[in-house]
Amino acid sequence: MGQALHALGIDSMSVEDRIDLVQDIWDSIAIEAGLLPPSASEKAELDRRLAEDDATPNDAVAWETIKAEAQARWQR
Numbered sequence: 001m002g003q004a005l006h007a008l009g010i011d012s013m014s015v016e017d018r019i020d021l022v023q024d025i026w027d028s029i030a031i032e033a034g035l036l037p038p039s040a041s042e043k044a045e046l047d048r049r050l051a052e053d054d055a056t057p058n059d060a061v062a063w064e065t066i067k068a069e070a071q072a073r074w075q076r
Contacts, residue, residue, distance in 0.1 A: 005011045010018060030036045038046060053060060
């Protein structure tokens with residue numbers, strides 16, 4: 001067994017608790033890496049934003065425009 005398992009007391013946890021811990025660690029990695037699909041509320045928000053964008057396409061600003069304006073500000 002690794003030093004970290006002992007130092008963190010993981011080796012004294014029940015098998016069930018260690019499995020839960022592994023799942024929690026994996027979920028945190030997956031979230032940070034963007035591996036999990038969006039939740040129902042996240043999907044609803046994405047759908048709402050897409051619908052808003054489709055309804056008012058002239059309100060959007062192209063990425064190229066935003067990037068160029070930002071670069072111009074930094075070059076002053």
